[in-house]
Amino acid sequence: MSTTADIIIHNGRVRTMDDSRPFAEAVALAGNSILAVGSDAEVKALAGTTTRLVDARGATVMPGFNEAHMHIFGGSVGLGQLSLMGVKGFDALKSAVLAYAAANPDMPLLEALYADYTILSEDERVSRHHLDAIIADRPFVMMAPDRHTAWANTVALDKAGILNGRDVGVGNEIVMGADGLAAGELREGNAFGPIMALSATGGREMLGGATGGDPAHVTPAERATDIAVLKQGLAYCASLGITSFQNMDGNLYQLEMLQEIEDTQGLPVRARMPFHMKNFMPLTDLEKKAAAWRARFDSDKLRCNFVKVFMDGVTEGETAVFVDDYAHKPGWKGEPLFSAGHFNEIAVEADRLGLPIAVHAIGDGAVRMVLDGYEAARDANGKSDRRNRVEHIEVVHPDDIPRFAELGTVASMQPTHPPGSAGLPLEPYLTYIGRERWPYAFAWKRLVEAGAKMVFSTDWPVSPLSPLSCIRDAMTRKRWADDMPDQRLSLDETLAAYTRTGAWVEFMEDRKGVLKPGYLADVVVLSAEIGQAIAQETADIAVEMTICDGRVTYEKS
The missing domain is CATH 3.20.20.140 (Metal-dependent hydrolases)
Incomplete structure (x- = not known):
């Protein structure tokens, strides 16, 4: 390892997460490894003519965050979908959906996230008839925060071929109405999967979780679109101080796209994927x-x-x-x-x-x-x-x-x-x-x-x-x-x-998760000292810089 640092982060409240030395003032990085952790004087002595000095201004410096349960493809796609977080009542729902529909006139399936089970009221469950009263001429689906229940309007149910119901397997359900037709509520992936297949991505982001399988056929243009979407999601992870994530749905399609990103420009976040x-x-x-x-x-x-x-x-x-x-x-x-x-x-x-x-x-x-x-x-x-x-x-x-x-x-x-x-x-x-x-x-x-x-x-x-x-x-x-x-x-x-x-x-405790010489250079620099913040204010702390594998993957402008 070089004895000259490429990056030195100094004047910080360094939370190493290493019990043998919980706090320090500075960290030096060389290549993709941590060169030194110590006082400002000790670490700055490792600076060379090309070393970049980063002043943490007394704020927290700590190991990059490891998001231990997420869904990178679905989350990346969701960045472009309508968020209904905090929306309550029919009128508010209608206003949000119509505005989103007007802004996306060519979207084959209008998709919304974070629709509470009680989005209408404490005791009224959403049906396709409610959604038809909002938008009846374009397929629309909204997903509960847990992503295990969805609600679709009639045209979406019809186009997906499930308006008359369908066997969707154990643990899944197309809720049926008294009229013998689907009521609009879809429980679990097999039930709402046919709806998601109507989307611009063809529901490919759902396959790793819903079926564990790969898309039957993907054109080069579709694959390029999917990779671009993944890159947006990965950059978003880096902007939040995340240097590692553990995915909870997996298929070969996602793995090969992530490998292509790594081979061509380098993944900005470490990824651990499962076989589903x-x-x-x-x-x-x-x-x-x-x-x-x-x-x-x-x-x-x-x-x-x-x-x-x-x-x-x-x-x-x-x-x-x-x-x-x-x-x-x-x-x-x-x-x-x-x-x-x-x-x-x-x-x-x-x-x-x-x-x-x-x-x-x-x-x-x-x-x-x-x-x-x-x-x-x-x-x-x-x-x-x-x-x-x-x-x-x-x-x-x-x-x-x-x-x-x-x-x-x-x-x-x-x-x-x-x-x-x-x-x-x-x-x-x-x-x-x-x-x-x-x-x-x-x-x-x-x-x-x-x-x-x-x-x-x-x-x-x-x-x-x-x-x-x-x-x-x-x-x-x-x-x-x-x-x-x-x-x-x-x-x-x-x-x-x-x-x-x-x-x-992840069986990687010997090389990441703490700031220690010889460990991988995965670091996040925050805008304040997290230990001094009132708990309620923690969410207001910003990420100033994220470094993964020794490379700056995000820097606040």
């Missing part, structure tokens, strides 16, 4: 595809080394799986996407192949099934450091909390998701899970205190991507009732969940 195992795929795909992709994509910039699975849906769509009945719907617990036996087979085989698993599990019943599968893998193959994950864990049964530490299972959670936080409504969520389950919902502190490793993320585009906003949400979460436990973590615990623990879960 669906319930209709043969078990042999784990060896033929997942293990093969791991061998093919295995660099520090782009890796494909884990398996993603969906066990259930979401609570508001009544597709999450619970141990006991939904509080508002006696007799209904939800239906898992995999049987216990089927998932256990997958867990055992993935573990045999050395592939970690990340499983979407919202309800406590789904969480228990996932933990049972990880236990089956341990019993079959012996104990190993696999770093399997459970994604979301919106509700966990108290009996299962200690099992996370016992099985070495990572709790992957989103501070932007609790109802009442980040602008989300309390209902219908609180009513659906019932008062008895409230203390075990989004139980970050309970899990950490029980010894679970935890990573934080946003699930973008389910929630806005900014890590600083997410940290604010984690630090300002309000209790739903005075007798509820306070689930907030400390600032240090929260920052660790966004940096070094994210690196650990």
Whole structure:
């Protein structure tokens, strides 16, 4: 390694996330590695005639953020879609949709994001008739914040061939009306996938999650468009201080596009992608595809080394799986996407192949099934450091909390998701899970205190991507009732969940996630000292500079 720095960041409050030296004043970078961390005098002595000096002006300098659960292709596409965040009531919805339609006269499918389940009112569910009253002559669809439920108007349902309903498989539903036609509400990807296929991208951004497969045919022009969209999303990540992301949907199409970007201009963000195992795929795909992709994509910039699975849906769509009945719907617990036996087979085989698993599990019943599968893998193959994950864990049964530490299972959670936080409504969520389950919902502190490793993320585009906003949400979460436990973590615990623990879960703790000599040069410079900010003000802190692999990937103008 060179002894002369290419970049020196000085006069900062350097939060190294390294327990052996938590704070410093300056960091020196040479090539794609950290050359030194120390005092201003020590580090500035490494400057040469071409060294760039960056004055942090007393603000926080820290490892780049590791967004541990997101969807890069869908999020990138979403940057050009209508946001309905904060929109309430029919009139406001109509105004927003018509303005968006007028501004996009040639768009084949008008798409909106962040439509609350209660966007009309607390007790009126959206139907195609509501949407027809807003716009009837152009296909329109809007997606719930969780992206597990969508609502479409009649022309969209008709053009997609689902106005009369269709078998969409277990755990998915085209809600039907009393007239025998689709009511407009579409639950889970198989149900709204035909609608998304009407879009300008042909729904290609959905395939990695909905089917785990690749588009049947893509023209060179379509591929070029998709790559351009991905580049916009990657640049957006860099602008928010993100230097690594872990994707939660995956297919070969996305991997090859990201590899092309890396080969031609360099990825501005490190990417970890999964093989997405669906319930209709043969078990042999784990060896033929997942293990093969791991061998093919295995660099520090782009890796494909884990398996993603969906066990259930979401609570508001009544597709999450619970141990006991939904509080508002006696007799209904939800239906898992995999049987216990089927998932256990997958867990055992993935573990045999050395592939970690990340499983979407919202309800406590789904969480228990996932933990049972990880236990089956341990019993079959012996104990190993696999770093399997459970994604979301919106509700966990108290009996299962200690099992996370016992099985070495990572709790992957989103501070932007609790109802009442980040602008989300309390209902219908609180009513659906019932008062008895409230203390075990989004139980970050309970899990950490029980010894679970935890990573934080946003699930973008389910929630806005900014890590600083997410940290604010984690630090300002309000209790739903005075007798509820306070689930907030400390600032240090929260920052660790966004940096070094994210690196650990990727098996990259030996080279990123902390600022330490010899580690990869992934750094973010903020506009203020995060430790001095009032928690509510954290989201107002700006990213001044992002450096990934020693290259400046974003700089505030």
